[in-house]
Amino acid sequence: MDLQALRLSLALAAGTTATLLVIGLPLAAWLATTRWRFKVLVEAVVALPLVLPPTVLGFYLLVAMGPRSPLGHAWVVAFGRPLAFSFGGLLVASILYGLPFAVQPFAASLSGVDRRLVEASHTLGVSRIGTFFRVTLPLAAPGVLAGAILTFAHALGEFGVVLMVGGNIAGETRTLSISIFDSVEQLDHAAAGQTALFLLAVSFAVLVLTYSLRRRPVLG
Amino acid sequence: MTSLLSFDVERRHAGGPTIRAALTEELAPGQVLVLFGPSGSGKTTVMRCLAGLDRPEAGFIRFAGETWFHGAERIHVAPQMRRVGLLFQDHALFPHLSVEANIGFGLHRLPAPEQRERVGEMARLLGIEDLLARRPGQISGGQRQRVALARAVAPRPRLLLLDEPLSALDAPTREELRGELRALLHRLGVPSVVVTHDRTEALALGDRLAVLAEGAVRQVGPVHEVFSSPSDRVVARSVGTENVVPARIVGREAGLVQVEVGAARVLAVDPGLVEGEVFACIRAEEVLLERAPDAVTSARNQLAGTVTAMSPEGPLVRVTLDCGFRLVALVTRPGAEQVGLAVGRPVVALVKAPAIRLVPRG
Helix, strand or coil: CCHHHHHHHHHHHHHHHHHHHHHHHHHHHHHHHCCCCCHHHHHHHHHHHHHCCHHHHHHHHHHHHCCCCHHHHHHHHHHCCCCCCCHHHHHHHHHHHHHHHHHHHHHHHHHCCCHHHHHHHHHCCCCHHHHHHHHHHHHHHHHHHHHHHHHHHHHHHCCHHHHHHHCCCCCCCCCHHHHHHHHHHCCCHHHHHHHHHHHHHHHHHHHHHHHHHHHCCCCC | CCEEEEEEEEEECCCCCEEEEEEEEEECCCCEEEEECCCCCCHHHHHHHHHCCCCCCEEEEEECCEEEEECCCCEECCHHHHCEEEECCCCCCCCCCCHHHHHCHHHCCCCHHHHHHHHHHHHHHHCCHHHCCCCHHHCCHHHHHHHHHHHHHCCCCCEEEEECCCCCCCHHHHHHHHHHHHHHHHHHCCCEEEEECCHHHHHHHCCEEEEEECCEEEEEEEHHHHHHCCCCHHHHHHHCCEEEEEEEEEEEECCEEEEEECCEEEEEECCCCCCCEEEEEEEHHHCEEECCCCCCCCCCEEEEEEEEEEEEECCEEEEEEECCCEEEEEEEHHHHHHHCCCCCCEEEEEECHHHEEEEECC
């Protein structure tokens, strides 16, 4: 198995999960509580990657990261190298593509927390932020953890967007799933089989873990 | 030192009735004001507005010189800033925290040693020191109630709000806590507002009673006064026709108790768990009237008195007597004629011992 690709995939999945915890939790908390009329629009945007072909998202990202776009240009000016076909670009793509896998379970578990507990905390003088960390998040923890694991597993095996945005550069953008594709192209079915089996095992383990977390009753 | 609670709030519910409630009450430390009304009368809405959890559409809420809400001036003080303790109907304890952490939840601004001290003090006051390490799921309903009360009171709120505080408990626990809760509220020294639709709960806990019915506050006064002399039909319908008189248990014998009511003494069935000050409740329908004392009767209480007022109510007559205390009887018109009832006439009221219900007053 391509260990370099494994390391890269793990780094990509870890980075994606960590980032999505930071931006996904506030977004999910907002979605779970807001009464804004156009909330559905945000929900639809978040869910887009679920139905969009990876090539479509990948194509737009590629255009956005290209030297002719303002974003791509600014990136080159700032860091001296283009975002496309780099690990950074891959991470951005993976985060956007993983959004629904994180935000949807986060929002579901956060909105499952009894509203009166939140109100009780407010009347006890604890701020909204304090209440989120002391009441909502601990009670939603199993769901949030399940969402994070799912995000990690999904990012680990992502192929389409990665191929569009990152291409196939060893040590930079060649992830596990790309390496399977690579091995098959080179008729090295043994290597492809090994990597595929590994990803299958990881995915299965992750789903078992996720479902067992969901079954766990809330402490008390 | 008393604090003035004054509000006039209006809140519409989508597809429901508009609730409009206005009240101005001077609240003394430890005093309990009961907001009494049938379900759907809007009392929970009023309480949520007082706590700052709901925002009225219009009106104002003022407490102890502070404006908590003012519709026209767009003032809405957040619940965090009101220093109000709220006891939720089903307690709403944090299931992921120990009893100790629950009680100390609102003490985050105090240094750690003071937090521990305050939690200990609250636990002692409520007799729950043995439970501190447990989770809310591992204790009984009555214990959860005490923990919730300790949690609400620990940050020293200026006003305590209790939403149907006894309704989530099973009957034996409710009986036990009913008398105790009032004593506890007095001891805590915080003015309280209790919201309830339960007459016994209102009688047992309240010093003063405000009746909320058909979307408005109808009558405010001392608990027994509101129950005994409702100001209008709407109030009468929601509190029921009942005599509620302050009384005192003075003796016990063979399952019966001697009760001193005003200048009179009556016999009632011993409800147990009750001592000293009580309310004696007698439904007006259960009072029989006779012209002279009857030598042979099964009724244990024969009260001699005079008729002070009579008013017809459909086929019935509401007769008010003075028999050492004020007693209202509801009799039929032919019945009243047969006895020859008239204002100023002497009369004897018969009340069976089991018809007298005693509610503890802590």
